[in-house]
Amino acid sequence: MMDQMFDIQGLHIAVTGASSGFGHYFAGLLAQRGARLSLGARRLDRIKERVETIQKAGGSAVGTALDVRDRNSIEEFIQQADQNFGPIDVLINNAGVEPGAKTYMMIDEDDWDAVFETNLKSAWALSKCYTEHVVARGLKKGNIVNISSITDRRTIKGQFPYAISKAGLTRMTEILALEAPRYGIRVNALAPGYILTDVSRVLLESDNAPEFEKRIPMRRFGQFEDLDGPLLLLVSEASRYMNGSVVVVDGGHICASL
Numbered sequence: 001m002m003d004q005m006f007d008i009q010g011l012h013i014a015v016t017g018a019s020s021g022f023g024h025y026f027a028g029l030l031a032q033r034g035a036r037l038s039l040g041a042r043r044l045d046r047i048k049e050r051v052e053t054i055q056k057a058g059g060s061a062v063g064t065a066l067d068v069r070d071r072n073s074i075e076e077f078i079q080q081a082d083q084n085f086g087p088i089d090v091l092i093n094n095a096g097v098e099p100g101a102k103t104y105m106m107i108d109e110d111d112w113d114a115v116f117e118t119n120l121k122s123a124w125a126l127s128k129c130y131t132e133h134v135v136a137r138g139l140k141k142g143n144i145v146n147i148s149s150i151t152d153r154r155t156i157k158g159q160f161p162y163a164i165s166k167a168g169l170t171r172m173t174e175i176l177a178l179e180a181p182r183y184g185i186r187v188n189a190l191a192p193g194y195i196l197t198d199v200s201r202v203l204l205e206s207d208n209a210p211e212f213e214k215r216i217p218m219r220r221f222g223q224f225e226d227l228d229g230p231l232l233l234l235v236s237e238a239s240r241y242m243n244g245s246v247v248v249v250d251g252g253h254i255c256a257s258l
Contacts, residue, residue, distance in 0.1 A: 040066030177244030193250025
């Protein structure tokens, strides 16, 4: 029975920002578990490479160019996904950017706009478009998973405005969880701690990394594999009564003493 609860065989899952980082890894994990994947990102060449790898391993995936800052591109992505595999069961809002280690005095308007339009506005736009898709299909059932971060509540200097956008995404998750169930959609978030990605590389490979690692109660940075269980929980029926939850996976980092 437990295996059946976490079974995602045949589910149609759409993943944004799937050309690198978390999205790239999630695509492989979900494909191995039998999900049918619609992958989107701006770098179409990278998406095609990921799709080819998944297909060679026996998985099912299609890649589509997606600019999450463009409403038309979002609508085309959702429509194309529906044409490829039918109704989308799960939308994973993963696309995100980080302008580098900058304080509020170091960024400019372009930095601010790029981060907020990619990390926050796009999650709303995609969630709205997905909900319209669910309603138009008469499905009365859906699932949205937002990829937030522990920087939504604890941060260090130089994460402006990335941390602010993630705080907004976490709050968006909670408000969507109030409003989306009327359409049969539940909404939750996954908030990873410090895991080596293109976004975190500057910090985790710096001279300050050993000292920073000591602040984590489990005394190590996370690995992509540490997210397997939590992600499978959120996309599967095992989380069928979870709505508005923010699942933190950080080795206890946000619990560490100041």
